[in-house]
Amino acid sequence: MSKKKATIKDIALKVGVSATTVSNVINKKGGRVSKEIIDKVNDAIKELDYKKNYSAQSLVINKSNLIGVVIPQTEQTRELLLYNPFYSEFISALEYEFRQNGYNIIVSGSPKDENNINNLLRWNVDGVIILGIYEEAFYENIKKMDIPVVLVDTYTNDEYFYNIRIDDEYGGYLATKYLLEKGHRNIGIITGILKKNGVAEKKYNGYKKALEEYGISINEEFIYEKSVDYEWGYEAGNIIAKQKNHITAIFATADIIASGLFIALFENNIIVPQQMSVIGFDNTFLGKLTIPSLTTINQNIRNKAVISAKTMVDILNNKQIKNKTNILSVDLIERNSVIKNI
Amino acid sequence: MSKKKATIKDIALKVGVSATTVSNVINKKGGRVSKEIIDKVNDAIKELDYKKNYSAQSLVINKSNLIGVVIPQTEQTRELLLYNPFYSEFISALEYEFRQNGYNIIVSGSPKDENNINNLLRWNVDGVIILGIYEEAFYENIKKMDIPVVLVDTYTNDEYFYNIRIDDEYGGYLATKYLLEKGHRNIGIITGILKKNGVAEKKYNGYKKALEEYGISINEEFIYEKSVDYEWGYEAGNIIAKQKNHITAIFATADIIASGLFIALFENNIIVPQQMSVIGFDNTFLGKLTIPSLTTINQNIRNKAVISAKTMVDILNNKQIKNKTNILSVDLIERNSVIKNI
Numbered sequence: 157m158s159k160k161k162a163t164i165k166d167i168a169l170k171v172g173v174s175a176t177t178v179s180n181v182i183n184k185k186g187g188r189v190s191k192e193i194i195d196k197v198n199d200a201i202k203e204l205d206y207k208k209n210y211s212a213q214s215l216v217i218n219k220s221n222l223i224g225v226v227i228p229q230t231e232q233t234r235e236l237l238l239y240n241p242f243y244s245e246f247i248s249a250l251e252y253e254f255r256q257n258g259y260n261i262i263v264s265g266s267p268k269d270e271n272n273i274n275n276l277l278r279w280n281v282d283g284v285i286i287l288g289i290y291e292e293a294f295y296e297n298i299k300k301m302d303i304p305v306v307l308v309d310t311y312t313n314d315e316y317f318y319n320i321r322i323d324d325e326y327g328g329y330l331a332t333k334y335l336l337e338k339g340h341r342n343i344g345i346i347t348g349i350l351k352k353n354g355v356a357e358k359k360y361n362g363y364k365k366a367l368e369e370y371g372i373s374i375n376e377e378f379i380y381e382k383s384v385d386y387e388w389g390y391e392a393g394n395i396i397a398k399q400k401n402h403i404t405a406i407f408a409t410a411d412i413i414a415s416g417l418f419i420a421l422f423e424n425n426i427i428v429p430q431q432m433s434v435i436g437f438d439n440t441f442l443g444k445l446t447i448p449s450l451t452t453i454n455q456n457i458r459n460k461a462v463i464s465a466k467t468m469v470d471i472l473n474n475k476q477i478k479n480k481t482n483i484l485s486v487d488l489i490e491r492n493s494v495i496k497n498i
Numbered sequence: 499m500s501k502k503k504a505t506i507k508d509i510a511l512k513v514g515v516s517a518t519t520v521s522n523v524i525n526k527k528g529g530r531v532s533k534e535i536i537d538k539v540n541d542a543i544k545e546l547d548y549k550k551n552y553s554a555q556s557l558v559i560n561k562s563n564l565i566g567v568v569i570p571q572t573e574q575t576r577e578l579l580l581y582n583p584f585y586s587e588f589i590s591a592l593e594y595e596f597r598q599n600g601y602n603i604i605v606s607g608s609p610k611d612e613n614n615i616n617n618l619l620r621w622n623v624d625g626v627i628i629l630g631i632y633e634e635a636f637y638e639n640i641k642k643m644d645i646p647v648v649l650v651d652t653y654t655n656d657e658y659f660y661n662i663r664i665d666d667e668y669g670g671y672l673a674t675k676y677l678l679e680k681g682h683r684n685i686g687i688i689t690g691i692l693k694k695n696g697v698a699e700k701k702y703n704g705y706k707k708a709l710e711e712y713g714i715s716i717n718e719e720f721i722y723e724k725s726v727d728y729e730w731g732y733e734a735g736n737i738i739a740k741q742k743n744h745i746t747a748i749f750a751t752a753d754i755i756a757s758g759l760f761i762a763l764f765e766n767n768i769i770v771p772q773q774m775s776v777i778g779f780d781n782t783f784l785g786k787l788t789i790p791s792l793t794t795i796n797q798n799i800r801n802k803a804v805i806s807a808k809t810m811v812d813i814l815n816n817k818q819i820k821n822k823t824n825i826l827s828v829d830l831i832e833r834n835s836v837i838k839n840i
Contacts, residue, residue, distance in 0.1 A: 172532040177516045190514040222604065229594075238590040239783060244580035251605060252571075260604045262564070263593060386786070415787050422789050441581060444728070445757050445787050447764050 162204035170200045179280070221259050223468060224281040225250065228288035229265035240385065240412045241440035242457060243287070246308075249461035250285065257469045266290060283468045286310070289354050304471040306464055311353040318471065319481040320464045324355045327453045327486045328362025331407050331435045334451075334488055336370050339497035340405035340433060343367070346392045346417065347409045348384040356384070359409045359437065377401055389413035393420025404497050405433035411442040411452055414493075418446050429495035439489055448492035455486050504546035512542045521622070563601050565810060566623040567592065570630035571607035582727065582754045583782035584799060585629070588650075591803035592627065599811045608632060625810045628652070631696050646813040648806055653695040660813065661823040662806045666697045669795045669828045670704025673749050673777045676793075676830055678712050681839035682747035682775060685709070688734045688759065689751045690726040698726070701751045701779065719743055731755035735762025746839050747775035753784040753794055756835075760788050771837035781831055790834035797828050 164182070168175040173196075177189055181197040189197075200206075225247065228237055238244045251261050262281060266288065283304040289311075298305055299316050306318045335343050345363050348356040364374060378401070380392040389408060396403055397420065408414035414436035418428060426432050428448060436443060436452035443450035463482060470477060506524070510517040515538075519531055523539040531539075542548075567589065570579055580586045593603050604623065608630065625646040631653075640647055641658050648660045677685050687705050690698040706716060720743070722734040731750060738745055739762065750756035756778035760770060768774050770790060778785060778794035785792035805824060812819060 169532075172534060173515055174519045174522055174531045174535075176518045176522070180516060180518070189516045190511075192514060193516075238580065238586035239583070241581070241583075241586075244583075244586040247605075248580040252607060255607060260606055262602045263589075263605050264602055265593060265597060386783070419786065419789070441728070442787070444761065445784070447761070447789055 162206040164206070166204055167197060167200045167206055170204065171196045173197070219472075220280045220282055222281045223254055223259050223261050224284040225261045225263045226266050226284065226286045227263065228290075240410070241442055242410065242412070242438050245440060245457045246287070246461045249458040250465050253462045253465035254469075257465070259469070261285075282472055285464055285468060289351065304468060306468050306471075308460070308464055309355050311355075311358070315480070317480070318467055318477065320460060320467060320484070321355075321481075322455045322460070322484050322486050324358035325362040325365070327437060327455065328359035328407070328409070329366045330362070330486065330488050331359075331437060331453050332363045332366035333369070335405040335407065335433060335435060335494065336366060336372075338405070338433065338494055341370075341372060341497075342375075342378065342402045342404055344378045344380060344396060344403040344406040345409065346380040346389060346406060346413050348382070348388075350381055356409060363407055378403060384410045384413060386412055386416035389416025389418075390420045391416075393417040394424065397421065397424035397426055403432075405435070405494065407435055407437075409437050411436040411438045411440045411450060414450055414452070415442045415446060418450075429493050433494040433497070435494055443489070443491065446493070451491045451494045452489050453486055454489045456484065460484055504548040506548070508546055509539060509542045509548055512546065513538045515539070561814075562622045562624055564623045565596055565601050565603050566626040567603045567605045568608050568626065568628045569605065570632075582752070583784055584752065584754070584780050587782055587799045588629070588803045591800040592807050595804045595807035596811075599807070601811070603627075624814055627806055627810060631693065646810060648810050648813075650802070650806055651697050653697075653700070657822070659822070660809055660819065662802060662809060662826070663697075663823075664797045664802070664826050664828050666700035667704040667707070669779060669797065670701035670749070670751070671708045672704070672828065672830050673701075673779060673795050674705045674708035675711070677747040677749065677775060677777060677836065678708060678714075680747070680775065680836055683712075683714060683839075684717075684720065684744045684746055686720045686722060686738060686745040686748040687751065688722040688731060688748060688755050690724070690730075692723055698751060705749055720745060726752045726755060728754055728758035731758025731760075732762045733758075735759040736766065739763065739766035739768055745774075747777070747836065749777055749779075751779050753778040753780045753782045753792060756792055756794070757784045757788060760792075771835050775836040775839070777836055785831070785833065788835070793833045793836045794831050795828055796831045798826065802826055 164175050164178045168178045171178065171193065173193055177193065178197050180189055181194050227243055238247065247263060254261055281303065284298060285306050285308060287308045295314065304318065305316070306320060309321050310319060312319065332343060345360065347360060350357045350360055367374065380395065382388045389412065393416065406417065408417050414434055417434060421428055421432055428434055434450065436450045438457065439452050439454035440457065443452050463484065467477065467482065506517050506520045510520045513520065513535065515535055519535065520539050522531055523536050569585055580589065589605060596603055623645065626640060627648050627650060629650045637656065646660065647658070648662060651663050652661060654661065674685060687702065689702060692699045692702055709716065722737065724730045731754065735758065748759065750759050756776055759776060763770055763774055770776055776792065778792045780799065781794050781796035782799065785794050805826065809819065809824065
């Protein structure tokens, strides 16, 4: 008969203190634990041959049932990106799914410094969900926490992390190809900064690939690269309206960009789609607010959130995860913002 | 010289356990604390004459630096209301303000049962921010936690709570009076359920008051009461378009309602504002997305969130709070969705 693995609970019972105290000693966390207790806990750890392990089975008593959720924060607004419905819709579905499984979420803007990561993680969260991409040092710090991390919309080859994302390049390809099939040849793209391995770059690569298939070379003038927000969509729309560079269709790489673009085109008396076709990306709630309604790439945000939560819950319940990277499908939603170019 | 008050830290040092263990004993929380330790802690409490107190000064060591934030959740969507930009903009600003002060927030949908409250509160949050109104039992449960609670957009006379809100009745009055001044007499109102002491009822009272000032009696047919979302704005817009009951202006009691209304009117070939004037409420980001832009009541959501966070931080830092109820001002933002009725 094999010996049962020792748990924090066993150590706590042996020493006669709370599991939290034991956990604090093991994780070298603050709290005013006397030297005497620390020694006793360490003795018991050796005696019972306790091994640290973050699966739920072994740590039942040490579970916080809290999940940290990190959302990008731009310097520009200095606030959470919940203004972008992509994030608010994602968080809504994520929170609900976690709550059904007995977890609550701590939502935090992305840390700009190491201190901030520690802030988020000192609560002894069971796991972390991270949206977007950050500096390398950020990931290295997260790894030190030794808890499960699910990255959403990140392209990484690091074996430590679980990944949930879509095929952004394919989405960009799909959007651009649709415009090409509708007879457009001068196609603008409004995008956030094209960071290496970021989703913006992937979407741009899809745009390029579709154009290449049609034998069209990239026109640098048609690339409007700055940020993913209403303001940039609006600004880029005003630039395009003034340039008169024969663009007949625009790939707005996020619905939030398209929403600003629509207003700028309206103010410049450019009618969508008769004088300008527009395709978005995300399929947020915003696509229902524009007039005309927005043709867009659907990435099923709710499903992405639910799968992110389920993956984390499965990891914490020690279930087998088939693939560390889960790539979700995208499709095109045809509405009324694209017309045939004649 | 007066005796210094005993703190949890003092008890922890005396007994030789962590402050968390002491706190668990005091708050009768789970954890595996031995009978022996519980007795020792209780003895020390008596001996040192410790008094429970939730001010930061006395509990420094027991602070979680976590704030619970409860957002309403409708049965309909079964998810957080972050779809309504009022909530996402509020949470964005709230999270940022708390983070600057060293706090993180646990965001949770509103509990439908008692169990769920306990879920949220078992993390030993330092305080709770609650948006919207709930059943009486919910507040009674919250009070048992013995931590500071800031209610946002609630009308209560309970001395236990701190309140941050606007004067919703005045806002409703302002919106309706503006339409009356523009010559409108048949004014519809699209609103959520008119619950006693809810913000919807207050806005409706303001609508009624303005009409009364103009000697106009309430026409029940002009009241469209159901829910605060895009869907109801859209549905009500379709009803109004078909009824032909001579309504020339509509008070949409939330921007999110107005956004759905705009689409329904567009689809029914009713031009805003030429054939129908519309005024919103909230001044969210949505008012920039409609065509034409939305005239609305501005409640400065960011300011409301910042003041809510600051109030909580002040309470936790034991600062004097002048008034338990803080009523913030509203004003009218004139854009392009209301026209003179001739």
